[in-house]
Amino acid sequence: MTATGPAYVCAPALAHQAMCGPVIIDRMRSKALLGITALCSVLAACQKQDASSFTLYRKSVLNDGARIHVATFDAADGETYNRENCAATAGLFGCQPGARTRFWGEKVRFRP
Template sequence: MSARSLSLVVIGFTATLLFGCNEAKGIYTLYRSSMVGDGMGIHVATFDAADGDAYNRENCDIATHLFAEQPGVQVKYWCEKGPFHK
């Protein structure tokens, strides 16, 4: 592989990493607790609209309150910054 080809590969790889990191910045994920109390967060929704961080955070917060205020709800809801993780 020539030095030029290697340079193009490195630039492409770096751009891919940077794009992935920037895209994750505005993502928020909504979780809920389990009824059996195992301490596990259960994925409810992911907010990753192109409108950015503040927009996604606000929508996640709104969803949190709407779910939690339903009659008979016995689980907790919360938002975390970033994509879904187990």
């Protein structure tokens, strides 16, 4: 026996520690990941809308009412740059031989 207690540890205590130790760590990791995910969600929701973004859409050959996302233009160079690139891309896609869909841009950031 030592000054702090017995010099031996019973087998059930060791088995309990071996089994529960990883569980406690996994719970802590799970809580940390949940907290990080919640924080990222809040920060994403608080971001101001990017007023200079443009999104390129196209119609579907099978469903004329469909709006299919093609690209989002959100360069830091500003609204004019993004609008011109979106319009140029719509024109290039639309003038392809055999293209049967319509392409257009909207001044909005795409949200799935």
